[in-house]
Amino acid sequence: MEENIYNNTYSLLKLIREKKPLVHHITNYVTINDCANIVLAIGASPIMADAVEEVEEIVSLASALVINMGTLSKEHVEAMLVAGKKANELGIPVILDPVGVGATAFRKKGAEKIIKEVKLAVIRGNMSEIKSISGISVKSKGIDASERDIIQNDNLEYGKDISEELALKLNCVIAITGVVDIISGEGKTVFIDKGHKMLSTVTGTGCMCTSLIGAYCAVSRSYFEAAIAGILTMDLAGEKAYKNLKTIDEGSGSFKMKLMDSIFNFNHLLKNIILR
Amino acid sequence: MEENIYNNTYSLLKLIREKKPLVHHITNYVTINDCANIVLAIGASPIMADAVEEVEEIVSLASALVINMGTLSKEHVEAMLVAGKKANELGIPVILDPVGVGATAFRKKGAEKIIKEVKLAVIRGNMSEIKSISGISVKSKGIDASERDIIQNDNLEYGKDISEELALKLNCVIAITGVVDIISGEGKTVFIDKGHKMLSTVTGTGCMCTSLIGAYCAVSRSYFEAAIAGILTMDLAGEKAYKNLKTIDEGSGSFKMKLMDSIFNFNHLLKNIILR
Amino acid sequence: MEENIYNNTYSLLKLIREKKPLVHHITNYVTINDCANIVLAIGASPIMADAVEEVEEIVSLASALVINMGTLSKEHVEAMLVAGKKANELGIPVILDPVGVGATAFRKKGAEKIIKEVKLAVIRGNMSEIKSISGISVKSKGIDASERDIIQNDNLEYGKDISEELALKLNCVIAITGVVDIISGEGKTVFIDKGHKMLSTVTGTGCMCTSLIGAYCAVSRSYFEAAIAGILTMDLAGEKAYKNLKTIDEGSGSFKMKLMDSIFNFNHLLKNIILR
Numbered sequence: 001m002e003e004n005i006y007n008n009t010y011s012l013l014k015l016i017r018e019k020k021p022l023v024h025h026i027t028n029y030v031t032i033n034d035c036a037n038i039v040l041a042i043g044a045s046p047i048m049a050d051a052v053e054e055v056e057e058i059v060s061l062a063s064a065l066v067i068n069m070g071t072l073s074k075e076h077v078e079a080m081l082v083a084g085k086k087a088n089e090l091g092i093p094v095i096l097d098p099v100g101v102g103a104t105a106f107r108k109k110g111a112e113k114i115i116k117e118v119k120l121a122v123i124r125g126n127m128s129e130i131k132s133i134s135g136i137s138v139k140s141k142g143i144d145a146s147e148r149d150i151i152q153n154d155n156l157e158y159g160k161d162i163s164e165e166l167a168l169k170l171n172c173v174i175a176i177t178g179v180v181d182i183i184s185g186e187g188k189t190v191f192i193d194k195g196h197k198m199l200s201t202v203t204g205t206g207c208m209c210t211s212l213i214g215a216y217c218a219v220s221r222s223y224f225e226a227a228i229a230g231i232l233t234m235d236l237a238g239e240k241a242y243k244n245l246k247t248i249d250e251g252s253g254s255f256k257m258k259l260m261d262s263i264f265n266f267n268h269l270l271k272n273i274i275l276r
Numbered sequence: 277m278e279e280n281i282y283n284n285t286y287s288l289l290k291l292i293r294e295k296k297p298l299v300h301h302i303t304n305y306v307t308i309n310d311c312a313n314i315v316l317a318i319g320a321s322p323i324m325a326d327a328v329e330e331v332e333e334i335v336s337l338a339s340a341l342v343i344n345m346g347t348l349s350k351e352h353v354e355a356m357l358v359a360g361k362k363a364n365e366l367g368i369p370v371i372l373d374p375v376g377v378g379a380t381a382f383r384k385k386g387a388e389k390i391i392k393e394v395k396l397a398v399i400r401g402n403m404s405e406i407k408s409i410s411g412i413s414v415k416s417k418g419i420d421a422s423e424r425d426i427i428q429n430d431n432l433e434y435g436k437d438i439s440e441e442l443a444l445k446l447n448c449v450i451a452i453t454g455v456v457d458i459i460s461g462e463g464k465t466v467f468i469d470k471g472h473k474m475l476s477t478v479t480g481t482g483c484m485c486t487s488l489i490g491a492y493c494a495v496s497r498s499y500f501e502a503a504i505a506g507i508l509t510m511d512l513a514g515e516k517a518y519k520n521l522k523t524i525d526e527g528s529g530s531f532k533m534k535l536m537d538s539i540f541n542f543n544h545l546l547k548n549i550i551l552r
Numbered sequence: 553m554e555e556n557i558y559n560n561t562y563s564l565l566k567l568i569r570e571k572k573p574l575v576h577h578i579t580n581y582v583t584i585n586d587c588a589n590i591v592l593a594i595g596a597s598p599i600m601a602d603a604v605e606e607v608e609e610i611v612s613l614a615s616a617l618v619i620n621m622g623t624l625s626k627e628h629v630e631a632m633l634v635a636g637k638k639a640n641e642l643g644i645p646v647i648l649d650p651v652g653v654g655a656t657a658f659r660k661k662g663a664e665k666i667i668k669e670v671k672l673a674v675i676r677g678n679m680s681e682i683k684s685i686s687g688i689s690v691k692s693k694g695i696d697a698s699e700r701d702i703i704q705n706d707n708l709e710y711g712k713d714i715s716e717e718l719a720l721k722l723n724c725v726i727a728i729t730g731v732v733d734i735i736s737g738e739g740k741t742v743f744i745d746k747g748h749k750m751l752s753t754v755t756g757t758g759c760m761c762t763s764l765i766g767a768y769c770a771v772s773r774s775y776f777e778a779a780i781a782g783i784l785t786m787d788l789a790g791e792k793a794y795k796n797l798k799t800i801d802e803g804s805g806s807f808k809m810k811l812m813d814s815i816f817n818f819n820h821l822l823k824n825i826i827l828r
Contacts (some may be wrong), residue, residue, distance in 0.1 A: 028324075029305045029308065029581045030308050030309055030312055030324050031309060032581065032582050033309060033582055033583060033585060033586070033755065033756070034309070035332075036582055036755040036756075037754060037755050037805075037808070040753055040754065040755055040804065041753070041803065041804050041805075046755065047652070047655075048580075048622075048623060049623060049652075049655075049656075050623065050625075051624060051625045051626070052625075052659060053626070053656075053658040054624075054655075054656035054657070054658040054659065057655065057656040057657065057658075058655060058656060061655065071324060071326065071327075072327060073327045074327070074329070100323070100325075103330075103333065103337065104329075104333040104334060105330070105333065106327060106329040106330040106333075107330065115549035116471075155793050174533075195473060201316055201317070201540065202316065203309065203312040203313050203316055203322065204309070204311060204312075226281060228399050232300075237317075240801075243688065244801055247289075248541070248544070249516075249520055249534070249537060249538070249541065250537050251317065251536065251537035251538075251540025252313065252316065252317050252536055252537065252540045253317075253532070253533040253534065253535070253536025253540065254533060254534075254535040254537055256313070256533075256805070257533055257805040257806060257808075257809055258801070258804070258805065258806075260803065260804055260805025260808075261801060261802050261803035261804065261805040261806055262801070262803075263803075264753065264803025264804045264805065265800070265801065265803050268800070272349075279788075279801070302602075305581045305584065306584050306585055306588055306600050307585060310585070310586060346600075347600060347601060347602065347603075349602075349603045350603070350605070376599070376601075378604075379599075379609065379610060380601075380605075380606035380609040380610060380615065381606070381609065382603060382605040382606040382609075383606065442781065445580060449667055465804065477593070477816065478589060479585065479588040479589050479592055479598065480585070480588075524817070525792075525796055525810070525813060525814070525817065525819070526813050527593065527812065527813035527814075527815075527816025527817050528589065528592065528593050528812055528813065528816045529589075529593075529808070529809040529810065529811070529812030530809060530813055531808075531811040532809075532812075533809055
């Protein structure tokens, strides 16, 4: 199983670097630069555009559409609906990151509208966000998962039930990231127990993970495998970036840079793991 | 006195890392990513949200509200007023960064409206900005303090008069940052002669300083001490980041990363200074 | 010829660092932070402001106006027109970056309106963007130049014809950046065969190049020389940043930081080349 995940990811990575697919983002303005750079680092081509006047044309050029609710506005919701429907029409996968969906009624309604009107390929969120989308009441503290909601080894079954049920209900891939990651779809569930806690010290590592999933979806027939590949990439790059911290003076600033470097060099990293 | 400042800051820093308070920002889209990352680096939790539909709900989850006028729009002013009033109702401290307030009538009116309708805990700006808010005519060149307005050792008394008068008038803490920093509030004034000129080679170090003050306000009963702590943190981290530049090839790019690292490791930095 | 370019650039660089001119940007929110930081790194002073209520006042304080269509909205177009006309009135140079103009009708119309109503000093784009502005049909894949459109040594004459014709038609400087860069204006054309392909692995290096041109235009009587200086600066800094990559673990994250460092230290870099 695990070997398969690594080999599949490697095959998809090669495809990304060969095809350089265009990944359209309608995303928040906090982490948009990092999302564009991580898409370039993995080998794909980002385009960030949210004017409702042009999103249909933009998404028509693209191979995947990432919609991220980080700094939602009513204009954003409108653009997401227009672009999302066009993507559906053209068979382009749509990946949703429901940032902070549990925090406000405005986000809940926005997410509901999107989920109702757009067929999604993948939803990636933390446990609080996925629970909120499942209709399970959540006490959200902003955009992070409540601490008791972070998936760890002692609540895997609980998380698995939620992700499988939602995957079935929405007929899409559900990815819950946490200390352990859960990916459900195509009648299967995979756990990934990788990554590093330093990833939570940099804003936007969740958004960037969703962008990576977008890049993988752009070249994969299976969105389940694409979601696994995106999460595995972020997890392993996070571990590598942490290992590359050298002095006690380095912290979250250096880690962020080295995370980008590790994605840029991810083909070597992954090949070494596979050959090991 | 000085010893007190260091010890108070250290106590507040420990509180931040223990409580991980949520700091809501309505801020400019130039430095928003850096503000989110510095809030994470100091140990608090950032949430950036400016849609008027949701800012009341968001600020209700938070322990401090930072409003920054860097890229002001009329929608921003509205969201700031709504969130600010809600924060007042709930007793959540509001910190204002009046970026470039002297540059345009639009910013002056925006700031006036905010100051009139929202009770502020702290205003942090450069000398030109604070003078502008005091109603003293300023010849602003954009968002930086005019050169003759930067507080240095030869115009401390002049700055002190202005900050004390404004602190009294608005009944809030006034922090003027420059070569020397002046903080007035609770009937007292403190000067801080720390920091490094490299801080002015990176955009947003002022904004980031305000965000740090927000994080400290979230855990402090005294906003005066919180403002001092935020500024001291930025100053000392700036000195440390400069010291950590290693080769002549390093410049403002490396400095910015090392500044973030120094905030991330600020507990060690401060402890070493206190124990020295 | 080449010697002249280096010496002219060095003279302009000294002027920037002496005068610290204010460069007003109305730009996209993907790379806005990097554009502000690169303007600081070269020695000028950035101000990013796009509210239509204040752009006239802001541009009146500035020595150059950079308008960048990266994330165009109808509000942006309006602000660009208002600021551009005011800049024209005051004799302040306006530099246009028509990001992705070939990708959508919305961008084409926006660019047409701007070009019709505002007198431009410089337009900098990739080959696809400049062709699109010239009215030559382009098959755009997002915001990057189509691969067959990247100017290399085998299609220089083709690019030269297009840039010279457009420069004549619009009576402004046209700069096409690619593997080889072409700058046409004042009846002359210059090719620059510098730079490094790593520049294309970081988002916004095109935008940042345009911002540098803005800083040079702010101090130069010749916008042709200013465009050359901006492009030469980016090219040489890109080469230097690549040379400064040290381990195989470094990638696009480290490169971006070192690019900023190289601009910050560009006076030393350029002096060494001139003295060599």
